Amino acid sequence: MELLTADLRLGKVEDITPEFLQSRGFTALLLDVDNTLVSRATGELSSSVLAWVKAMKAAGIACCLLSNNWHRTTCNYAKVLDIPIVYKAMKPLPVAYVRALAKIGAHRASTVAVGDHAFTDILGARLCVMPCIQVEPLSTTDLWYTKIFRLLEKKLVDQ
Template sequence: MWSLLVPDLYIASIYDLDARALRARGIRGLIVDLDNTLVPWHGSETDEALRGWIRRLRDAGIEPCIVSNARSRRVEAVARQLDIPSVPWAAKPRRRAFRRAMERLGVNPAETAVLGDQLFTDILGAKRLGLYTILVVPVSQREMWWTRQVRRLERRVLAWMKRRGLLTGPVGGGGGAR
């Protein structure tokens, strides 16, 4: 059970992700969460740093797709700004949305990584399909009230993982290659 929550990589910021190293692992598709991963919670504006990050992924041969539990309009607005596909109303950690994203990207599980800020949605859902998982420190402290409650448990689980040697990190200083 615990193995379904342990990310394969833990990073401080999306900008600390080494796209070329990911591609060397055979990854061609990157499923990315929206809230507190790409943009702050409830955010819908992208900036040049984020658009540059998407370009670097593509330059490395990795195609991204947003998979979010958020509502369609906002998810699709961000996806349009970044010119990438999206799967809104994902109901993570259910597997259906991850499968749909892989179909849209034309990749199989061995070629797919998932990047997100939550253990119990992003990491758990991806691990249930055997996908490579990357946990990122949330970009903002501002969150939905329910998520704040889940974070309390998540912090305890992360501390337990670190004490057991199951997790190191986060890797990077949060600045990365902005």
């Protein structure tokens, strides 16, 4: 199940450091929103995530949000974080990844896609031949179909 397996699995986005990225030549991040940066249970951006994005930007790592969420309110997170967003992304389809890369002038080989979901974030990155990191979801609150995919993911990936 290589298409569903990330290059690296970490607990949370804050485990990714600018030094880690720079030492491997990565200059940009495409970041999933729901349950990666923002808990679906609370809808809140934690001060820790805010500080992390700020540190990434300060280190010269270009960031873009890449969300499957169809609600315009998702764009508020981009405003608060002061980074671009592509929403209604329809991950794992590659189209939005290409749009997000263009938005921040990044190249896929030097960009890491980060997300909590194998069937959207990771599969999409794989289809785009992009490096990817999977993090643990920030909450167990998920859309009903995401819950089904999580069960499948457990069966196919977490063996």
